[in-house]
Amino acid sequence: MRALSAFDRIICHVDNALKTLVPSASTSHRANPAKQADHHEFDETSQRHAAGLMRINHTGEVCAQALYQGQSLTARLPEIREAMEEAAEEEVDHLVWCEERLVELNSHTSYLNPIFYGLSYTIGALAGAAGDKWSLGFVAATENQVCKHLVEHLEILPPNDERSRAILSVMLDDEQKHATTALEAGGAVFPSWFQAGMTQMSKVMTKTTYRL
Numbered sequence: 001m002r003a004l005s006a007f008d009r010i011i012c013h014v015d016n017a018l019k020t021l022v023p024s025a026s027t028s029h030r031a032n033p034a035k036q037a038d039h040h041e042f043d044e045t046s047q048r049h050a051a052g053l054m055r056i057n058h059t060g061e062v063c064a065q066a067l068y069q070g071q072s073l074t075a076r077l078p079e080i081r082e083a084m085e086e087a088a089e090e091e092v093d094h095l096v097w098c099e100e101r102l103v104e105l106n107s108h109t110s111y112l113n114p115i116f117y118g119l120s121y122t123i124g125a126l127a128g129a130a131g132d133k134w135s136l137g138f139v140a141a142t143e144n145q146v147c148k149h150l151v152e153h154l155e156i157l158p159p160n161d162e163r164s165r166a167i168l169s170v171m172l173d174d175e176q177k178h179a180t181t182a183l184e185a186g187g188a189v190f191p192s193w194f195q196a197g198m199t200q201m202s203k204v205m206t207k208t209t210y211r212l
Helices: 007-021 044-076 078-105 113-130 133-157 162-184 193-210
Strands: none
Touching: 007 044, 007 078, 007 113, 007 133, 044 113, 044 133, 044 193, 078 162, 078 193, 113 133, 133 162
């Protein structure tokens, strides 16, 4: 099998963007953990709250897809590029699970996803261009931010939303693994002030996508 050319890779990235942004265009490799959890009815307020949280998590996975794709575009070492692409594939499961849960909650994915995808892809490409050490470090820092959101959401979901909680619990395990793997592969540990800045940026995403 011939190696992919730069043009081939760009086409693959466009395909990934479409699969990420078009509803129901992606399929998961693993079974949705929510299927093993009991279904409960909600009052309108609780259902809207659960949907808002799951919409945030879905957009987070949209951003993760874009970051990994952008980083793989500019990663210098082939093994790092392959690791980025593999991680992106694993994140597809999260993307699909969150979307399926939003459908169950009679809600929708964020209308702002195309904007967040474009911004995240650009940031990922810049991180990859800075060098694999920094690119991997950015992966770890990003995954740590995601883990913080997941821990918070697990605490503030409606108490009887076992299906959303099952999804987020598996996602948390996966994201922690990705962060650890990135550091063990040689990723830089970013200073606390940089991570604080990332936290402030993530708040913009969470506040807008909760409702939109």
